Amino acid sequence: MxxxxxxxxxxxxxxxxxxxxxxxxxxxxxxxxxxxxxxxxxxxxxxxxxxxxxxRHRAPVYPAVPIARLGEIPIGGVKQFRYPDAGDTCLMIRTAPDHYVAYSQKCTHLSCAVIYSQVNNRLECPCHDGYFSVNDGRVLQGPPPRPLPKVMLEQRGDELVAVGIDLNAEG
Amino acid sequence: MEHHQPPIQKRGLTAIDGAMSLIVILLMVQMWLLTTALEALLAGHRETALPAALISAAIFGACLVLFLFVDKIDKEVRRR
Known part of the structure; x- marks a missing residue:
């Protein structure tokens, strides 16, 4: 040997x-x-x-969770919520009278909390100046390697309900 | 301090240095491969995992062969 x-x-x-x-x-x-x-x-x-x-990956099953009532937040306003678990903070933004978007608040670089900048109409990470598009979550600038995970929203009656997460929101 | 070595020892040392340099280059490629595969997994792209693992295994095999070469040269030169 x-x-x-x-x-x-x-x-x-x-x-x-x-x-x-x-x-x-x-x-x-x-x-x-x-x-x-x-x-x-x-x-x-x-x-x-x-x-x-x-x-061994299995497609995750997400719960349907009511987030807000229609018209609860003003245009350009933001509501923070937790989805799918209590430790996962997300942001819902009303970009137009009848248009809402929601994203995970964890920056894909080092998990700092991103904030919505109404002036620049983008999501900004204050730690390393990573910017994300508010329309689709794609990276506009900075070190984040991936787009922000997008929370899928559905309108049920007069409620907005979170029904899932799209990790590859950009695509 | 300068060491005066016989030519065969110098040649052996050069061969070992060359093999070590190759191992270091292969390691850098393997590190890049690992970070890329991890980034792809976190982004939900699972199709890159298999080719990355296969290439990583091939690189490890190449490193092992180079190490056996270093070991062989080391034994041959030091026994003279």
């Missing part, structure tokens, strides 16, 4: 500890190479974990 030591070979300490000063460079390089290969193995494990997560 390649990875087993032969009985006739030198003892392990001679391989791992250089007796002669000239050998030190070799030992250091071999040990550093071993560390790099172990790092590569760790990165492979990370990729395999992502593969397993993607294979």
């Amino acid at each position: 390649m990875f087993q030591r032969r009985p006739s070979s030198d003892p392990l300490w001679k391989d791992e500890f250089s007796v002669q000063a000239a050998d030190e460079r070799y030992v250091n390089r071999r040990q550093f190479s071993k560390f790099l290969v172990l790092t590569s193995f760790g990165l492979l494990v990370g990729n395999l974990w992502i593969l397993i997560r993607s294979l």
Whole structure:
């Protein structure tokens, strides 16, 4: 076997500890190479974990939650709500008399809370100046790598109901 | 302090340095692959996970082969 030591070979300490000063460079390089290969193995494990997560993915089921009554917020106004869980804060914005949009409030960069800027008509992350379009959640500027998750709204009677989340709102 | 080494030792050291440089380059590609696959997963694109894992496995295999090369050169040169 390649990875087993032969009985006739030198003892392990001679391989791992250089007796002669000239050998030190070799030992250091071999040990550093071993560390790099172990790092590569760790990165492979990370990729395999992502593969397993993607294979075991199940489409999430979102509850239907009433958010607000029609006309409850003024045009250009904002209402904060939590959806789908108590820890997930979202923003609903009334952009026109009969048009509402809602997005997760967590910036896709480092999860800072985004705020709505009525003056600029965009969602802004104050941490690193990441800006998102209020129309579709796409990134306008800054470091966020993905659009804001969009909360799907439905009108039921005179109520606006959140019915799901679209992670890829831009598409 | 400058070390005076026989030519065979210098050649061995050069070969090992070259192999290590290749390992480092492959590692950088593998890191980029991991971050890209993670970003795609978080964005809901799951179709990138399989090719990313396969390429990562190939890169790990290449790193392992390069390490075995370093190990072989190390043993050969130090036994002289």
